[in-house]
Amino acid sequence: MEMQTLEKIIDIALKNGAEQADIVVDAGESIGVKAEGGEISSYEVSGSQVLGLRVIKDNKIGSSYCEATDDETIEVLVKQALDNAKFSKEEELEKIEVQRKEIMDGTRDFKYDSDRARPEELIDMALRIERDLMAKDKNLKTPPYNGVGEYIDQRLYLNHLGTKCIEKSKAYACYTAALLERDNKQSMYVHQSLSRKLADLSPDDCINISYEHANGLIEGTALKTGHYDIVFSTDKLAQFLNVFSTLFSAKSAINDMNPWKNKLNESVASDFLTITDAPLLERGFAYSLFDGEGNTTSDTTLIENGVLKNFYHNSYTSKKLGHENTFNATRSPKSSLGVGGTNKLIKPVESDDSSFDKGTYFEIISEQGMYSGSDAISGDFSFAASGYLVENGQRVRPIKGVTVSGNFYQVIKEISNIGHNVQSNTSATFFSPLIRFSSLSVAGE
Template identity: 40%
Template sequence: MSETNTLEQAVEHVLELAKKQGAQADVIASSSESFSLKSDQGELSEYKVTASQVIGVRVIKDEHIAISYSESLEPENLSQMVNQALTNASFTKKDPYQKIRSEGLILRTEYPEIFQQDSATPEQKIELALSLESRIREKPLAKSAPYNGYSENSATVLLGNTLGTRCSHQERTFSCYTAALIDHNDKQAMHVAASIARTFDGLSPDKIINDAYEMADALLEGEPIATGQYSVIFEQDSLNDVLGAFGSCFSGESAKRGTNPWRDKVGEQVMSPLLTFKDVAYMPGGFSIKAFDGEGFATADTPLIENGTLVGLLHNSATSAHFGVAHTANAGRSAKGTLSVSSRHDVISAGTSSEAEVTAGEYLELVELQGVHSGADSISGEFSFGASGFLCRDGKRLKPVRGITVAGNFYTMIKEVEAVGSTVMPNYDGCFFAPLIRFARLNIAGK
């Protein structure tokens, strides 16, 4: 019997057990296989092959909700899991908004590019992992390559509920990473670069080797700049980090908890009119493609910001019922997790400015941030991060900058946008897409 058939049988068995005890339920079952390699000092320091499976149930009975999960698919363990969930539910506070609502939907992720056959041999993968380190160490100023690795993961996810919804999803990803550590003239700099792809041949080892070394080399002589206010352009991954630290402002779940400062601002201008932001279900080359959300509803695009105006929040069916609005199929839930709200691909739309216009005059380009989540208050918007980058003028880097702190208020920063570029680019992991965005003024603590 195939692995998928085994999971399907387990899902059906759990749903029958829940129905026999008068409960509504949804079940998520997942299995995964992963392979990872790490290299150090010219040898493999890790060779790991793992496989796992887990099944989890959310039961709802008399408005009481609870979850339980099992890593065994044996019938007695599944029965114990359901009984444990029902016992737990009897002790929980009633939640009238959380219900099983996806009825009779049959959904399957039908994008073949996200689950392709793997034709590469283990020898090719080992060669790649070892070459990442050796090729960095060949660089003239490289002291070492302290982090190098390769990994791949294949996953199957099934979702079913007592209202007849059945969903399935398969995906496969490959990734590799390396770090260049440069030690020269009593100064050190290190940079990490990574590549992610849907096939082994789609990885870009040459690019990440060059990116890691060249960025470490470029930052080596970096020093603090004068304290003051600067226009700032964040590199894609850094911008994603900043937006992620304040991502709860788009969450219906945080609004329901009362911790979202935009809870009552739908219809109001909260960003610069130059910004349009949406959650996108399918992006070509994206790595968050899935046909259904954590409740079994079909995923779709969700507009969030239009020309600076907040047009809505991300909702699951419970948060939407709480606020009396349409849900957006943004439920998050894993086999082991409770119901939450999550996004798919965060996309900022292209603006009208050319790259030359965005980079005109003097500005600070920030390529590395430290302490992003510990240095951010998502309610007040205040933030303070360590940062590295370059002082630039007219698109050219004048000098590297390190040992500075960038600070400000997120909700003010996103209203003070000077220019938005016309080309949308992905970050390294294909979950965030945005053009170049130039922010008018942020506080830099330097020398």
Template identity: 35%
Template sequence: MSQEQQLLNAVDYVLSEAKRQGAEADVIVNGSNSFSLKANQGQLDEYKVSSSQVLGVRVVKDARVATSYSESLEHPSLDLMLTNALQSARFSKQDEHQAIRCVDSKITTEVAEIAQQDSASVDEKIELSLALEQGVVSRPHASSSPYNGYGDSETLSIIANTQGTLCQHFERAFHCYAYTLFEKDGKQSMAGKMSLGRRFDELDSTYCIEEGYNLARDLIDGAPVATGNYPAIFHINALSSLFGAFGSAFSGVSAMKGITPLGDKLGQRIASELITLTDAAFMPNGMAIASFDSEGFASQDNILIANGKLNTLLHNSQTASYLGVVSTASASRGAKSSLDVAANHRVIATGQSSASDVKAGKYLELVELQGVHSGADAVSGDFSFGASGFLCRDGQRVQPVRGITVAGNFYKMLQEVEAVGDTQLINDSRTFFAPDVRFARLSIGGK
């Protein structure tokens, strides 16, 4: 019997038992197989093959909700999981807004690009892994590649419920990465890059090696700039990290709990009119493509900010019911977690400014951020974290910058956008798409 059929049989069993015991339920199943390699001093340091499967259930009985999960598909284990959930539900608060609402949804993600065959041999993967480290350490002043590796995975997800919903998703992904530790004249600098793809031959090991090495080399002589306010442009990876740190601000769950300042600002201007931010279900070459959310509703594009005005937050059926709005089909729940919301691909729309206009005059290019999540407060919008980058003038790097602190307020920063570029860029994880965005001022703590 295939893994898929075993999972489907387990799903049917759990849902039948839940109904027999007078409860509504939905089930999330995640099955995965993964393979990873790492190199150290010219030898394989890690050769890892792993697989996992976990089934999680959410039960709703008498308007009381609880979750539980099992990593075994044997009936006694599934019975214990369901019993634990039903007993926990008896002691939970009643929640009229959380219910099994997705009825008879039958969706299978049918996007050919996310489920391509793995035609590469193990020897080819080992060769790539060793080449990543060797490519770094063969370069001048590159003392080591402390972090490097290759990996691939295949994931099967099933969403089903007692209302007749059954949705399935399968995808395959590949990645590789390499970091360079650059040492010269008693100084050290480290940087790295990652390449992701849907096929082995999409991986760009040269990009990982060269771009990581070049950045580490270029930052080696970095020093703090004078303390003050600077216009700033975040590298696409850094901009993705920044928006990720404040992702909960656009969450209907946060609005339901009263912990986002955007909860009562629908239709109001919260950003420069140059900013349009969308949660896109599908993006070409994106790594977060899915045809349905974690409740089984069909995924959709959601415009969060339209020309500076807040258009919607991200909602699942619970938050939509609680706040009296329409769901955005953004439910997110793992087999081991409770109901939440999440974006697929975050996309900032391109603007009208050319590269020369966006990068005119003096500004800071911020390429790496340290401690982003620990240094960000999504409620107040305040942030403070370490950063590295370059002081630039008219698109040219003038001097490397390290050892600075970047501080500001995310919500204020959104309103102080000077220019938005006309060319779309994509971050290394292929989940964030944005042009260059020039922010008018950030507070820099330097020398």
């Protein structure tokens, strides 16, 4: 979408009575290829573009969105935003204030192949992944999920003060599901590879890791009920912490939905734990040079040596609570101003990972019901889990059919150690060494 068109919309909004205005545009296009039974079952090319307008008049905020930019649609867009403002409550602290003369271009060369992927490349990869996976074991069934995709995204921000921001990104993904049936038992595991360049995708990882865990867990049995140290896989650790991510939200603190509301600069976790939000981490796929208000982003320390240091803030929440703005504003074309994070980075502690070779722990690589079985207010959680019992660094038996439960606020204080080697989750937005949580309740045999 042309900046000239967006400037025109801002001008129309101001001429019709808006005192302040800004626009967010999210646009994307993708190619998705799926293979099933040795044939391409789906080849989809899609694109989308959504424009969101926010106006402020008489300290009241109104918004509206559209997917086209012809003159008639623009007229309706502006009218709806101004009409919606009439019926909103007054909010003196929400302002559009970022002013910058030069265009901020957050696009980085590391995000791109110079050319688009050829359809034949995507098709060949999808077919090969399925073929090579099925060749590993005669007991494998046709994978229910198997494909390759190319994804291109663009975000634009523009306001009435002349601030203009643009950011583009490109990603490739391949994935497969190993579905194994043997002796009337069934096991499935899905693995994905994600990269910014097609040549960096690892279809072999998808094949080998999905089969490794499907095969490894098929003979799984329950642990004896008791208390066990827990080590989550990086994917599951990211998910576990995300369940309770509202603890870092200034907006939830304002709404009295954050149990850590009055805990700033107090110890809330083990003193081993340091968590940073890192929007400029180049290997992170939540990389972003600007936030939802057009501010330049920077690292935000959330927890430092167990002490809560910051919430996620935008300009409104920082004024409301009297805190520093962390430039973590979020806003999609269809949503109001909010707060949120980008890439999470957990600081290593140990000089190496040899400490994880001592003793016994339950390694969780799969779960069911983690979100539905958790309460972010009380901190209580309960979910079904599968993985491996590890003794002295070796997986000694597969585990499934157990339920892990506890309280997040207690568990996060009872970390026995944090490793050295930082690993990424499969979406490349969470980076952490191994973390060992002490003595969680596991219900099994």
